[in-house]
Amino acid sequence: MTELETLITSSLPKFAEENNLYFKPKTLEDWENVWDFGEFNANIYNHGLHQYPARFIPQLVRKIVKTFSNENSNVLDIFSGSGTTILECKYLGIKNSYGIELNPFAVFMTKTKLQNLDENSAIQKLDKIKSLFFDDSYNFSLISFKNIEFWYSEKVISALSKLFDIISKITDEKVKNFYLLVFCEISRKTSFLDHSGFKMYRSKTKVSSHFEPDVWNEFYRTSQRNFELLKENNKITMNNDTNQTLVYGDSRIIHSEIPEHSIDLILTSPPYGDSKTTVAYGQYSRLPWQWLSQKDDIIQLDTNLLGGSTKKLDKSILNLSEKLKEQVAEIENVDDSKRSNDVIAFYNDLYSTLKSATYYMKKGGYFILVTGNRTVKKIYLRTDLIITEFAKTLGYSTEKIYSRNIINKRMASKNSPTNEKGKTVNTMMTENIIILKKL
Numbered sequence: 001m002t003e004l005e006t007l008i009t010s011s012l013p014k015f016a017e018e019n020n021l022y023f024k025p026k027t028l029e030d031w032e033n034v035w036d037f038g039e040f041n042a043n044i045y046n047h048g049l050h051q052y053p054a055r056f057i058p059q060l061v062r063k064i065v066k067t068f069s070n071e072n073s074n075v076l077d078i079f080s081g082s083g084t085t086i087l088e089c090k091y092l093g094i095k096n097s098y099g100i101e102l103n104p105f106a107v108f109m110t111k112t113k114l115q116n117l118d119e120n121s122a123i124q125k126l127d128k129i130k131s132l133f134f135d136d137s138y139n140f141s142l143i144s145f146k147n148i149e150f151w152y153s154e155k156v157i158s159a160l161s162k163l164f165d166i167i168s169k170i171t172d173e174k175v176k177n178f179y180l181l182v183f184c185e186i187s188r189k190t191s192f193l194d195h196s197g198f199k200m201y202r203s204k205t206k207v208s209s210h211f212e213p214d215v216w217n218e219f220y221r222t223s224q225r226n227f228e229l230l231k232e233n234n235k236i237t238m239n240n241d242t243n244q245t246l247v248y249g250d251s252r253i254i255h256s257e258i259p260e261h262s263i264d265l266i267l268t269s270p271p272y273g274d275s276k277t278t279v280a281y282g283q284y285s286r287l288p289w290q291w292l293s294q295k296d297d298i299i300q301l302d303t304n305l306l307g308g309s310t311k312k313l314d315k316s317i318l319n320l321s322e323k324l325k326e327q328v329a330e331i332e333n334v335d336d337s338k339r340s341n342d343v344i345a346f347y348n349d350l351y352s353t354l355k356s357a358t359y360y361m362k363k364g365g366y367f368i369l370v371t372g373n374r375t376v377k378k379i380y381l382r383t384d385l386i387i388t389e390f391a392k393t394l395g396y397s398t399e400k401i402y403s404r405n406i407i408n409k410r411m412a413s414k415n416s417p418t419n420e421k422g423k424t425v426n427t428m429m430t431e432n433i434i435i436l437k438k439l
């Protein structure tokens with residue numbers, strides 16, 4: 001047996017106590033073969049309070065955290081997104097877990113999912129919100145931000161502004177955040193957004209049919225759903241003495257909140273490529289965050305995420321991975337330097353995050369990445385191999401790479417690489433789970 005197989009086998013008894021919402025591997029083979037989790041519900045407990053693009057499946061996180069750490073381990077997710085890793089760490093009683101995330105909306109969402117809030121305090125407030133919402137004499141100002149009229153009907157802007165004003169005045173911070181998160185979901189639902197993808201397109205059908213959903217009804221239904229999730233969450237987090245530290249910042253740089261050589265396990269899922277051409281986290285978050293912050297700076301977010309900018313391009317990254325060098329050359333053969341520069345910028349940034357993460361890593365610790373390979377100019381970029389080559393230069397050994405089918409993720413399965421109508425290629429429908437060990 002390899003060291004990894006021994007570790008997995010020794011963790012199997014820990015899964016016996018699992019409830020039916022989670023995966024219970026009984027043998028090494030079970031553990032190694034099951035990664036898709038299609039039959040499991042990803043919206044359990046507070047994980048379901050709000051959606052997020054390319055979210056981790058809690059069952060996958062749990063399987064890895066249970067095997068590669070224990071209650072006293074320190075666990076980190078350097079692309080924490082909606083916080084699936086640290087929330088699952090809380091459920092597992094991991095004393096210290098950390099997350100880093102650059103999207104302010106995702107940070108707000110995670111903090112709200114993590115807060116200890118008695119469900120009754122939230123439930124009791126709904127009647128008061130309702131009576132104020134239906135009070136015609138209630139005074140409020142209309143909210144305004146860039147292009148608001150483009151995304152909503154006049155009536156919806158007024159109803160959302162009133163609701164936002166009422167929620168903002170709730171004095172209990174946790175109750176307020178709970179309802180603000182409900183508000184965020186309906187701020188997307190009641191807009192003219194076309195929800196078939198994560199990018200911001202205005203649905204022609206909604207505009208032409210004067211889409212004017214019932215704001216209160218949407219708010220009420222989402223609140224009821226979230227009460228149930230919170231109740232279930234509270235059953236398993238009672239008396240939970242754990243800490244989660246969420247850093248709102250860039251994972252390319254080192255953050256002093258996370259001590260050097262302190263982390264036993266990093267579990268993360270980096271973006272698959274730059275936000276412009278893959279998943280636009282900023283665009284997904286724009287409307288909710290514009291309502292909450294009443295500022296427009298989130299419009300720049302996608303440019304600030306990995307691979308978002310080709311300014312100050314450093315091509316020396318090509319010396320750290322033969323595979324990357326070879327694939328960039330192939331792209332340059334079929335295109336001018338535009339697309340190859342995008343690709344270099346992305347891997348440059350990805351490398352910086354791996355390097356910074358290594359600062360936090362303990363010797364002997366595991367660094368586990370869930371990644372997708374994507375296609376650029378018909379060239380299937382081997383992010384898995386590129387990462388293992390980068391990792392070697394940073395002092396890691398690659399223990400194993402598993403592959404999983406993406407079932408729960410809402411993502412376009414085809415794209416048009418040449419931007420020609422009708423010409424499509426498959427994009428990521430599988431992901432790799434790369435297991436690295438710090439030597």
Ligand SMILES: C[S@@+](CC[C@H](N)C(=O)[O-])C[C@H]1O[C@@H](n2cnc3c(N)ncnc32)[C@H](O)[C@@H]1O
Pocket residue numbers: 052053054055056057078079080081082083084085100101102103106249250251252268269270271272281304305306
């Ligand atoms: C695949 S998602 C992670 C989703 C997460 N696993 C979850 O369960 O919600 C990648 C995340 O990386 C974030 N991100 C991209 N570039 C970043 C950077 N330079 N620093 C920190 N976070 C970044 C994005 O905002 C996005 O939330």
